[in-house]
Amino acid sequence: MASLASRWQRWWSARHPRADTHHLTQRNLYILPTRPGLFFCATLAVLLLASINEQLSLGFALSFLLAGAGLASMLATHANLRGLDLDLRPPDAVEAGSEAPLLLRLHNPGPARYGIALAADRREWRQFLKADPLGGSAWADVPAQGHAQVQVALPALPRGLHALPALRLETRFPLGLFRAWSYWRPASPLLVYPRAEALPPALPGGSGDGPRLQTPAAGARGGDEVQGLRPYQRGDRPRDIHWKKALPQGDAPPQWWVRERLPPQGQALWLRWADTAGLDDEARLARLCAWVRQADGQGLRFGLQIPGRQLDPDSGDGHLQACLRALALHGMPEEQEPAA
Numbered sequence: 001m002a003s004l005a006s007r008w009q010r011w012w013s014a015r016h017p018r019a020d021t022h023h024l025t026q027r028n029l030y031i032l033p034t035r036p037g038l039f040f041c042a043t044l045a046v047l048l049l050a051s052i053n054e055q056l057s058l059g060f061a062l063s064f065l066l067a068g069a070g071l072a073s074m075l076a077t078h079a080n081l082r083g084l085d086l087d088l089r090p091p092d093a094v095e096a097g098s099e100a101p102l103l104l105r106l107h108n109p110g111p112a113r114y115g116i117a118l119a120a121d122r123r124e125w126r127q128f129l130k131a132d133p134l135g136g137s138a139w140a141d142v143p144a145q146g147h148a149q150v151q152v153a154l155p156a157l158p159r160g161l162h163a164l165p166a167l168r169l170e171t172r173f174p175l176g177l178f179r180a181w182s183y184w185r186p187a188s189p190l191l192v193y194p195r196a197e198a199l200p201p202a203l204p205g206g207s208g209d210g211p212r213l214q215t216p217a218a219g220a221r222g223g224d225e226v227q228g229l230r231p232y233q234r235g236d237r238p239r240d241i242h243w244k245k246a247l248p249q250g251d252a253p254p255q256w257w258v259r260e261r262l263p264p265q266g267q268a269l270w271l272r273w274a275d276t277a278g279l280d281d282e283a284r285l286a287r288l289c290a291w292v293r294q295a296d297g298q299g300l301r302f303g304l305q306i307p308g309r310q311l312d313p314d315s316g317d318g319h320l321q322a323c324l325r326a327l328a329l330h331g332m333p334e335e336q337e338p339a340a
Contacts, residue, residue: 018187022086029182031078037177040070070177077178080113080171093191100154100190108142115173116140118150121166159328162190193289193328200290204275268301268313285327296320306330
């Protein structure tokens with residue numbers, strides 16, 4: 001039984017190769033009656049048998065009229081998808097625990113199309129897609145010789161590189177008697193970063209996040225001198241608190257400020273795996289992810305050292321993305337096939 005299922009899966013995967021574009025033709029479109037369609041067929045059969053038994057001319061006319069309407073509905077349902085072209089914009093990386101939006105574009109070279117549903121197929125992501133995929137479908141109407149954009153939300157995923165699940169396109173237009181559908185397996189992977197720690201301690205060396213209250217002499221001092229003040233954060237040393245700079249706001253308790261020490265001019269900040277000692281691996285990645293975002297937000301040059309990987313100090317969006325990618329793939333071979 002297992003070998004039969006694996007052979008079926010290989011055949012199905014070969015019939016639907018991964019690609020970021022999808023063209024709907026007779027070869028990849030399927031159609032079957034819906035439950036109301038089956039009841040319609042049963043009612044039509046009973047009506048025809050009664051007409052034959054009673055020799056009712058009007059019964060024959062009504063039976064053939066309804067049968068013709070059903071066949072026309074079947075052709076219209078199939079034609080509502082046939083000929084559409086779809087493409088996927090490569091998905092942006094997201095944090096673990098956040099939904100991943102997929103932006104799909106539908107291109108229609110023919111007449112207007114109505115009532116098209118798109119959803120992730122739960123068979124490939126059973127552990128993530130618990131409910132019926134049509135319950136979370138995105139619906140679209142595509143104008144004649146026009147285009148439409150649809151956003152499909154994928155569920156929260158753990159960190160890593162994931163292959164996108166198959167997407168199912170479905171329509172029951174116009175009468176709901178038949179259901180036409182097609183499967184599309186996008187090729188672009190989805191990168192999921194570690195979820196940054198919500199309240200991380202200060203950056204190694206005392207550089208923290210948040211708004212700074214610059215001291216008058218901040219620009220005059222260099223080297224390892226105090227560069228400014230920032231709000232107190234969990235993990236700050238009491239001796240770094242600027243006790244004379246408590247800022248009371250009405251009846252609210254005073255705001256405590258901490259002396260901020262930035263790396264000496266010309267030097268870079270290093271974010272090391274050893275700086276997160278005492279935490280498990282996922283918590284370490286969460287803290288390093290928060291520190292990376294803090295350092296980038298402050299415009300610092302920083303480097304990253306984790307087991308098996310080192311990124312030299314740099315700054316900018318490209319360096320930020322490289323660091324986040326290294327954290328996302330920690331413990332996973334980067335060249336591996338994305339996990340489905």
